[in-house]
Amino acid sequence: MKELSEKEIDRLSRLARIRVEGEDRDKLQQNLARVLGHIEKLQSVNTEGVPPTVHVHTYDDNVYRADEVDSDLSTEAFLRNAPDNVGTMIKTPSVLQEKG
Amino acid sequence: MNYAWEIAEKVRNGEVSAVDVATTYLRKAEAHNPELNAFLSFFDVIEQAKRIDEKRARGEKLGALAGVPIGVKDNMQITGKTMTCGSRFLETYTSPYTAAAIQNLIDQDALILGKTNLDEFAMGSSNEHSSFGTVSNPWDTSRVPGGSSGGSATAVAARLVPIALGSDTGGSIRQPASFTGTIGFKPTYGRVSRYGLVAFGSSFDVIGPFANSVKDIAFIMETLAKPDPKDATSLQTPPDHYLDQIEQSIQNKVIGVPWHMLKQYDESLLPLFETALNTYTQLGCTVKDISLPSQEHAISSYYVLSTAEASTNLARFDGIRYGLRSKEAKTLDEVYELSKEAGFGDEVKQRILLGTFVVSSEHKDEYFVQAQKVRTLITREFEAAFSECDVIATPTTPNTAFVKGAIADPLSMYLQDLFTVSANLVGIPAISVPSGHSSEGLPIGIHLVGPKSGDASLLQIAHQYEISRTFSPALPSAYA
Numbered sequence: 001m002k003e004l005s006e007k008e009i010d011r012l013s014r015l016a017r018i019r020v021e022g023e024d025r026d027k028l029q030q031n032l033a034r035v036l037g038h039i040e041k042l043q044s045v046n047t048e049g050v051p052p053t054v055h056v057h058t059y060d061d062n063v064y065r066a067d068e069v070d071s072d073l074s075t076e077a078f079l080r081n082a083p084d085n086v087g088t089m090i091k092t093p094s095v096l097q098e099k100g
Numbered sequence: 101m102n103y104a105w106e107i108a109e110k111v112r113n114g115e116v117s118a119v120d121v122a123t124t125y126l127r128k129a130e131a132h133n134p135e136l137n138a139f140l141s142f143f144d145v146i147e148q149a150k151r152i153d154e155k156r157a158r159g160e161k162l163g164a165l166a167g168v169p170i171g172v173k174d175n176m177q178i179t180g181k182t183m184t185c186g187s188r189f190l191e192t193y194t195s196p197y198t199a200a201a202i203q204n205l206i207d208q209d210a211l212i213l214g215k216t217n218l219d220e221f222a223m224g225s226s227n228e229h230s231s232f233g234t235v236s237n238p239w240d241t242s243r244v245p246g247g248s249s250g251g252s253a254t255a256v257a258a259r260l261v262p263i264a265l266g267s268d269t270g271g272s273i274r275q276p277a278s279f280t281g282t283i284g285f286k287p288t289y290g291r292v293s294r295y296g297l298v299a300f301g302s303s304f305d306v307i308g309p310f311a312n313s314v315k316d317i318a319f320i321m322e323t324l325a326k327p328d329p330k331d332a333t334s335l336q337t338p339p340d341h342y343l344d345q346i347e348q349s350i351q352n353k354v355i356g357v358p359w360h361m362l363k364q365y366d367e368s369l370l371p372l373f374e375t376a377l378n379t380y381t382q383l384g385c386t387v388k389d390i391s392l393p394s395q396e397h398a399i400s401s402y403y404v405l406s407t408a409e410a411s412t413n414l415a416r417f418d419g420i421r422y423g424l425r426s427k428e429a430k431t432l433d434e435v436y437e438l439s440k441e442a443g444f445g446d447e448v449k450q451r452i453l454l455g456t457f458v459v460s461s462e463h464k465d466e467y468f469v470q471a472q473k474v475r476t477l478i479t480r481e482f483e484a485a486f487s488e489c490d491v492i493a494t495p496t497t498p499n500t501a502f503v504k505g506a507i508a509d510p511l512s513m514y515l516q517d518l519f520t521v522s523a524n525l526v527g528i529p530a531i532s533v534p535s536g537h538s539s540e541g542l543p544i545g546i547h548l549v550g551p552k553s554g555d556a557s558l559l560q561i562a563h564q565y566e567i568s569r570t571f572s573p574a575l576p577s578a579y580a
């Protein structure tokens with residue numbers, strides 16, 4: 001089974017911005033190692049000269065539509081889901097910190 | 101009156117009122133939901149039905165789906181209604197717009213009965229990963245209905261609705277269809293608009309229907325299959341005439357079977373598959389052995405690519421603009437980290453982290469790009485196979501519905517998708533049709549896969565089997 005170090009879990013958690021603490025962390029570490037151990041076998045496939053598939057359909061041209069306003073999204077309906085807002089602005093904790 | 105096309109015909113003719121239909125189905129659904137947990141919310145379906153009846157009374161022409169009650173997987177947006185995606189993260193979220201596929205149904209006078217349960221963000225094969233409780237399989241309530249569209253599958257199997265919508269990223273419509281004795285159809289990628297479907301794996305996701313007959317699948321696809329200017333990946337080609345085509349003979353069609361994939365298959369279930377193939381032979385089809393050697397890497401390729409796409413798609417659930425925001429968060433970083441920690445369940449976290457791993461700079465080439473190349477190999481093999489056969493047949497699932505809690509290992513759970521993921525990797529249409537019952541009386545399906553945009557022809561081959569098959573697709577007795 002593939003090993004995933006504590007450091008690696010920390011790094012993934014930081015990249016994904018998900019805090020992983022407590023009992024869940026051990027289980028997650030084990031599960032990830034188990035799944036990675038399986039998908040590692042992909043590397044044994046000879047793919048020399050094979051192009052990657054990015055999308056299942058090929059398009060002759062980009063898909064365009066007319067540049068017209070066509071939306072039933074209202075600001076009011078959108079803001080109903082906002083966890084915190086001031087008027088029509090979304091409020092978050094301060095991004096800039098005072099130098100200590 | 102079990103079928104959607106019959107309901108619509110009778111409502112249009114005035115033989116029954118939409119209100120009567122709505123009342124019957126709503127009562128049944130509300131009565132059985134406590135034990136099945138198929139629905140997460142019910143809508144004002146009687147009010148919707150009144151509007152249809154009034155429209156008819158005014159002499160206006162009714163739409164194709166007049167008075168047909170439909171269940172919608174709770175990862176599709178409907179204006180003013182809650183949409184949870186089976187997640188604590190969106191427990192209080194109200195949709196500000198309506199998904200294009202749902203709008204198409206509403207425009208044809210369908211009734212939306214409610215939203216169905218699912219594995220959180222459509223990630224799972226058992227519905228045990230819903231934050232709002234596991235769905236029960238109506239054939240045996242100690243068992244799972246499959247997933248992730250388990251609520252829709254159960255709702256249709258128990259006849260709580262004649263039709264329900266699911267979404268399919270790696271088998272999330274077809275596997276639960278097999279487990280619940282329903283028909284589940286995954287159209288060609290892009291055939292149904294994804295606008296308003298919460299994204300999981302954007303290069304795989306497709307909306308599709310569950311029903312109790314292939315004819316009902318063809319019936320609803322006439323409304324669902326549409327080019328959509330709001331989804332740039334939706335197919336621009338006009339849809340087929342599904343209802344006309346399914347009635348055509350399938351004589352001389354060739355059914356390809358990759359027997360090498362069935363070497364490890366459960367011997368007690370194999371006769372059900374073979375009986376289905378015999379039905380095809382009797383219908384004048386030829387059954388041919390075909391080879392898809394890269395199939396053994398399909399699951400790996402799929403889990404690399406789908407988790408990679410999920411890790412980017414789910415980054416939007418950050419606690420800023422909507423959804424859960426952790427009350428403990430003091431800084432902006434904590435808003436992200438603590439909201440995700442509190443809002444997401446284990447399976448979702450696991451897949452996001454796996455996706456983050458495979459696209460991280462050190463591992464991108466060895467995992468992500470390699471999986472994309474294997475996806476090409478798999479696509480080429482399917483294209484070659486379709487030069488010698490019309491559809492590819494396997495069982496839909498490696499087993500029948502398992503008991504809740506029986507599969508704890510994530511890898512074993514992922515292997516549930518063994519026969520279904522390739523249709524998503526290649527973007528081609530696939531369907532599960534009930535093909536019999538195990539010795540325990542549990543249903544299982546035959547899985548048929550067709551070439552790209554061969555949706556109508558695939559439905560035709562499925563329909564002709566369904567009307568000729570030798571076993572009787574009994575209802576779960578408690579819900580008959």
